[in-house]
Amino acid sequence: MAMTLRCDRAPAWAQLQAAFETAGRQFDVRHAFVDDAGRFERFSQEAPHVFADLSKNLIDARTEELLLALARECGLEAHRDAMFAGEHINNTEDRAVLHTLLRAPADAAVGKKVAGELRDVHATLDAMLAYAEKVRADHTITDVVNIGIGGSDLGPQMAVLALAEFAAPGKRFHFVSNVDGHELAGVLRDLAPEHTLFLIASKTFTTAETMANALSARRWYEQSGGTDIAGHFAALTTNVEAARQFGIDTTFGFWDWVGGRYSLWSAIGLPIALAIGAEGFRRLLAGAHAMDEHFRTAPLEQNLPVRLGLLDVWYRNFHKFTSRGIAPYHSALKRLPAYLQQLEMESNGKQVDASGAPLPAGLGTSPVLWGEPGTNGQHAYFQMLHQGTDVIPLEFVAVRDAAHDLDGHHPKLLANALAQAQALMVGKLDAGGHKNFPGNRPSTFFVFEKLTPESLGAFLALYEHRVFTSGALWGINSFDQWGVELGKVLAKDIEPRLASGDIMGLDASTAGLLKRLGTQA
Ligand SMILES: O=P(O)(O)OC[C@H]1O[C@H](O)[C@H](O)[C@@H](O)[C@@H]1O
Numbered sequence: 001m002a003m004t005l006r007c008d009r010a011p012a013w014a015q016l017q018a019a020f021e022t023a024g025r026q027f028d029v030r031h032a033f034v035d036d037a038g039r040f041e042r043f044s045q046e047a048p049h050v051f052a053d054l055s056k057n058l059i060d061a062r063t064e065e066l067l068l069a070l071a072r073e074c075g076l077e078a079h080r081d082a083m084f085a086g087e088h089i090n091n092t093e094d095r096a097v098l099h100t101l102l103r104a105p106a107d108a109a110v111g112k113k114v115a116g117e118l119r120d121v122h123a124t125l126d127a128m129l130a131y132a133e134k135v136r137a138d139h140t141i142t143d144v145v146n147i148g149i150g151g152s153d154l155g156p157q158m159a160v161l162a163l164a165e166f167a168a169p170g171k172r173f174h175f176v177s178n179v180d181g182h183e184l185a186g187v188l189r190d191l192a193p194e195h196t197l198f199l200i201a202s203k204t205f206t207t208a209e210t211m212a213n214a215l216s217a218r219r220w221y222e223q224s225g226g227t228d229i230a231g232h233f234a235a236l237t238t239n240v241e242a243a244r245q246f247g248i249d250t251t252f253g254f255w256d257w258v259g260g261r262y263s264l265w266s267a268i269g270l271p272i273a274l275a276i277g278a279e280g281f282r283r284l285l286a287g288a289h290a291m292d293e294h295f296r297t298a299p300l301e302q303n304l305p306v307r308l309g310l311l312d313v314w315y316r317n318f319h320k321f322t323s324r325g326i327a328p329y330h331s332a333l334k335r336l337p338a339y340l341q342q343l344e345m346e347s348n349g350k351q352v353d354a355s356g357a358p359l360p361a362g363l364g365t366s367p368v369l370w371g372e373p374g375t376n377g378q379h380a381y382f383q384m385l386h387q388g389t390d391v392i393p394l395e396f397v398a399v400r401d402a403a404h405d406l407d408g409h410h411p412k413l414l415a416n417a418l419a420q421a422q423a424l425m426v427g428k429l430d431a432g433g434h435k436n437f438p439g440n441r442p443s444t445f446f447v448f449e450k451l452t453p454e455s456l457g458a459f460l461a462l463y464e465h466r467v468f469t470s471g472a473l474w475g476i477n478s479f480d481q482w483g484v485e486l487g488k489v490l491a492k493d494i495e496p497r498l499a500s501g502d503i504m505g506l507d508a509s510t511a512g513l514l515k516r517l518g519t520q521a
Helices: 011-024 029-035 061-074 076-085 099-103 112-137 154-162 181-188 208-223 240-246 267-297 304-319 336-348 382-387 409-426 453-474 482-500 508-517
Strands: 044-047 050-053 143-147 172-176 196-201 233-237 251-253 323-329 368-371 394-399 443-448
Touching (some): 011 061, 050 304, 050 453, 061 453, 076 267, 076 453, 099 267, 112 251, 143 267, 154 172, 172 181, 181 208, 196 267, 233 240, 233 267, 267 453, 323 336, 336 368, 336 453, 409 443, 443 453, 482 508
Parallel strands (some): 233 251, 323 394
Antiparallel strands (some): 050 443
16 A cells, blocks of 8 residues: 655655755745746646635745655655555555545546446435435425534535525525534424424444434424424435434445545535535536546646645644634635534644654644634734734635625625735834734635535535645545544543532542532532
């Protein structure tokens, strides 16, 4: 199996370190624009459905050359090809990583090893989309409730909202993820069982939150007079047997080679297909596939996910930036930051390399990702981005064509996005003291012509491959998530203690809090 060489062991790493000391640390992007009339062209990149301007970043041509050399020395291309070929690059779970196959056309020229999987993908996709069209035509179903968490929630929720313009009227979508009963109760309050379809979305069909919500939903359905579980519950899972035991026969499956945070392209995407239809869902897949092809075939120099992933390494490991903001200037992309948080932080929040050996001190991995739609963030935390003591690279996502015809709004929105990126970079040093802006604060600016299924699909795939790139350079396994396990185990131990008051073996803080929160309090 092709694993990458950890990038800090590659020869270009030392050269990058030297470049950082001599030019990188003091780099001023304003001077770089003065020195290079072609900087915008050099550091912008056209990719399928997405244009990206990277020119306001703290990077010069020499640094990018070294980063590209680093990627080659580390075996990024071989690792990428191994993913597409279905090799078990998720080594700790001994699994292939084939979410790209979910969006490959039925006649795509894939390797022998995954041809059978591609046939299964299309058989399931066709069945799921036929079901989606049947439900779309059924006007007695007015409400769809997706019960799932993490990857079984964030992707569909984000995409249904993002593509609302493409949704047929007549159905409302609800997403219940939290085990906090307030969430499910709040949704159920306004529903009637005969008009509701529940989708139980869980790769494993064992996740505690989802199982608790699914049981309560079924109880509610029956207690409210519902008698047709088969007609009002469907399961989206790799664990068809567990769904059957729960009493659900309508099941759309997927496979262990689809990571939860990479699963919106699979049966987990059913809410999206219900909203935008079979054709819309295929357009989403086509946009992602176009980006897959770009990632797989474009030379590294003009490969947008690669260029972004390398910039991420430069920022995290040389500049030591610990966080990255994302500011979508489109309110339909409200849930995009939450979705990208799971994608990047669950994938690359690792401290050991793929062999299990600790990464050396100072080799930081995933930054903190966070964000809110612009312009809202401007009136809240942008103060810190402009004048705070930390430099936080910010990413703008702007859409040229609005999907509404309210006069004057869209130019105001776009002007704000452009002005904020400009202000971060240019700064203002003549006003003195509190009114000074240091400037030289980096940003990346993404442009879509329009928010469509294709552009959304392409952008999400772009992000997946960017996370792949930085993860590959760090030599980590971006496709497991052992870090979520300990808390789950401890919660199982604590739950009965809330009633019993048993604090034996607990640390003093947990014991003290348990006394306050338990029913014995
Ligand atoms: O889809 P499920 O099996 O219910 O898993 C839901 C989520 O929970 C897990 O704990 C993982 O951290 C996530 O990667 C996953 O998406």
